[in-house]
Amino acid sequence: MITKKTFITLLLLVSANSTFAETPASLVSGYAAEAAKTSPGFTPSAKRGQSLFTNEWGVSQKMPNCTTCHGKNIKAEGKHVVTEKRIAPFSPAANPERFSSAAKVEKWFKRNCTEVVGRECTAAEKADFIQFITQGG
Amino acid sequence: MKWLTALTLILGSAMAYADSDRLSVPNHPKWKEECGSCHLAYPPQLLTAENWQQMMGGLDKHFGANAILGTKDNQEILNFLERYAGNGAKRSASSLRISDTPWFSREHRKVSKNNWSDPVIKSRSNCTACHVDAERGDWSEDSIRIPGDRRI
Numbered sequence: 533m534i535t536k537k538t539f540i541t542l543l544l545l546v547s548a549n550s551t552f553a554e555t556p557a558s559l560v561s562g563y564a565a566e567a568a569k570t571s572p573g574f575t576p577s578a579k580r581g582q583s584l585f586t587n588e589w590g591v592s593q594k595m596p597n598c599t600t601c602h603g604k605n606i607k608a609e610g611k612h613v614v615t616e617k618r619i620a621p622f623s624p625a626a627n628p629e630r631f632s633s634a635a636k637v638e639k640w641f642k643r644n645c646t647e648v649v650g651r652e653c654t655a656a657e658k659a660d661f662i663q664f665i666t667q668g669g
Numbered sequence: 670m671k672w673l674t675a676l677t678l679i680l681g682s683a684m685a686y687a688d689s690d691r692l693s694v695p696n697h698p699k700w701k702e703e704c705g706s707c708h709l710a711y712p713p714q715l716l717t718a719e720n721w722q723q724m725m726g727g728l729d730k731h732f733g734a735n736a737i738l739g740t741k742d743n744q745e746i747l748n749f750l751e752r753y754a755g756n757g758a759k760r761s762a763s764s765l766r767i768s769d770t771p772w773f774s775r776e777h778r779k780v781s782k783n784n785w786s787d788p789v790i791k792s793r794s795n796c797t798a799c800h801v802d803a804e805r806g807d808w809s810e811d812s813i814r815i816p817g818d819r820r821i
Contacts (some may be wrong), residue, residue, distance in 0.1 A: 597720075
């Protein structure tokens with residue numbers, strides 16, 4: 533039997549979790565909903581996400597694409613091309629911390645899209661990208 | 670003469686530890702996370718407050734990379750950097766590169782050109798290539814391991 537107190541505690545935990553932490557899936561659906569406002573019927577695509585990841589943007593000389601630092605294998609560590617610092621794996625399967633904070637995800641999309649793509653990424657691109665990283669190509 | 674060598678060694682290592690102590694700061698999770706994602710979170714003591722102000726004012730072009738922060742986080746981190754910043758010309762660099770400060774050159778004067786161009790070290794920003802425990806705040810001379818060298 534679950535006591536009333538336990539039940540309330542559980543309920544609080546679940547709601548606290550949904551308020552403060554995101555999952556890759558919740559982020560994808562959030563970005564997809566935003567994208568659907570301008571393109572009705574938008575569905576995230578891992579395939580499009582993969583091409584974002586591997587595309588040679590060529591905007592930045594030092595960082596022409598995402599894989600320059602993150603590596604081609606999303607389950608393996610990457611290495612910052614300038615500083616040599618190790619970068620934890622992209623895939624949440626290998627690194628559970630990935631895509632668990634909306635603020636962090638937004639911060640890095642803003643920085644890295646501006647740097648590598650040459651502009652900020654759209655909500656549709658973000659949905660596609662996280663879909664790819666979590667589900668593979 | 671032996672005693673002199675011993676004394677020099679003792680004083681030398683004491684100085685090394687003292688210097689290492691001077692690079693310690695209280696834990697500041699935001700500084701560590703934000704300044705430590707792409708490179709080691711460099712100790713605030715290694716540049717002057719003015720250098721840090723200039724640095725934090727130009728994060729959109731941070732040595733060729735976009736490292737922009739939200740206004741609140743930026744201010745909070747700058748406050749921390751200013752509080753523990755170094756003093757004087759020896760800790761200052763107009764390029765804002767720690768490796769261009771007179772202090773850095775002096776501290777690394779024994780490091781050979783070959784060491785610097787070692788592909789494992791690659792960059793002067795890669796402190797942990799040799800200061801293997803620097804992530805944990807240990808900059809002591811005893812914790813230096815130069816790749817390819819036995820010990821210095």
